[in-house]
Amino acid sequence: MATTTNYGWTTPDDTALVKDGAAAIRTLGSSVDTTTKNLNPETTLGDLSFRSSTSNVNTRIPIGSSGQHLTVVAGVPAWSTASDQTPLTTKGDLFTFSTLDARLAVGTNTHVLTADSAEATGLKWAAPASGGMTVIASGNLSGSSVDLTTISQDYKNLQLILRDFYATNVALTRIRVNNNSTSNNYRQIGSFSSAPNYNTADTAWYISDQANVQDNTSAGNHCVFNIFDYANTTTKTIIQTVFGYNYSSGASSVGTIAGYWITVDNIDQINIAPTSGTWSGGSYVLYGVK
Numbered sequence: 001m002a003t004t005t006n007y008g009w010t011t012p013d014d015t016a017l018v019k020d021g022a023a024a025i026r027t028l029g030s031s032v033d034t035t036t037k038n039l040n041p042e043t044t045l046g047d048l049s050f051r052s053s054t055s056n057v058n059t060r061i062p063i064g065s066s067g068q069h070l071t072v073v074a075g076v077p078a079w080s081t082a083s084d085q086t087p088l089t090t091k092g093d094l095f096t097f098s099t100l101d102a103r104l105a106v107g108t109n110t111h112v113l114t115a116d117s118a119e120a121t122g123l124k125w126a127a128p129a130s131g132g133m134t135v136i137a138s139g140n141l142s143g144s145s146v147d148l149t150t151i152s153q154d155y156k157n158l159q160l161i162l163r164d165f166y167a168t169n170v171a172l173t174r175i176r177v178n179n180n181s182t183s184n185n186y187r188q189i190g191s192f193s194s195a196p197n198y199n200t201a202d203t204a205w206y207i208s209d210q211a212n213v214q215d216n217t218s219a220g221n222h223c224v225f226n227i228f229d230y231a232n233t234t235t236k237t238i239i240q241t242v243f244g245y246n247y248s249s250g251a252s253s254v255g256t257i258a259g260y261w262i263t264v265d266n267i268d269q270i271n272i273a274p275t276s277g278t279w280s281g282g283s284y285v286l287y288g289v290k
Helices: 021-039
Strands: 048-051 058-061 068-073 076-081 094-097 101-104 112-115 123-126 133-140 146-148 157-167 173-177 186-192 198-202 222-228 237-246 252-261 270-274 279-289
Touching: 048 076, 058 076, 101 123, 133 146, 146 279, 157 173, 157 270, 173 222, 186 237, 270 279
Parallel strands: none
Antiparallel strands: 048 058, 068 076, 094 101, 112 123, 133 279, 146 270, 157 222, 157 279, 173 270, 186 198, 186 252, 222 237, 237 252
C-alpha cells in the first residue's frame, strides 16, 4: 500500500485492485481525522497551540490569566505574569526602580523630590532645604564684650544686627573675628553724613570714622554687619556695614563701611565690644543667610 508524502496516510497503490472501496475510504478518513486533531488540539476559547517534539502533533496552551503575557520557558511557549507591570496605584505615584520596578507614593504638599542613596529607589519626598535667614544667636549686650562662638559653617553669609546699643564710656563699637586682634588685620573704608571719607587698617572693624564717638548716655545706635562667604578658607572675608549713631555732643550720623579681614580663614567666632567701659544696653541678633 502507498502512503502520502507528509502525513503517511495509507492509500491504494496506483496499480492496486480495490476490492473494498468503502473500507479504503474509511481508513483514509480516519487517518485525516487523527492528523487534523493532532494539529489542532485547542478545546477552549483563547487556547493556543505549538508544535511539539512529536512529529505532526501539536501541544495545546490553555489561555492565560488576565494581564499575563506569552513568554518562553525551557524552550517552549508559556504564559507568565509580567515582572515589570506598572506598580502605580494612586494619583501622584511615580514609577521608580530599586532592583525591580517600584512605586514611590506621592509626597506631602510642598515637599520636593530629593535624591537619597540610603533609599531603596534612590529617591524620596522631603521638605525643601530651608532658605532665607535663620537666627543663629541673639541676646542682650552686657559686660565688657559679647562673644559669639562655635558659629555654624552651614550658611553662605552672616548678618549681625545691633540695636539700641551704648556703653558706660564714650566709646567706639568694635567687631573682631576669631578672637584676632592683629595690627592692620582689618581694612575698611567708609563714608559718613557728618565727616569725610576715611580709610584705615586696624585691630578690629569699627562703627565710626574714629574722629567722633558714640553717645554713652542713651540708646539709639543701630548697625547691620553683612559678612560674606564667611566659611570659605581660601579667600579673604568681605564685610559691609550700614549704621546710624549718636554723638556724645547730641549730633547724629549715618554711614556705610566696606572692608575685609586680611586673614585667609573661615570665621567661627565674633566678638562685640566697646573700645572702653562696658555695655549699658542694647541687643544683638546673628543670622545665618543661605
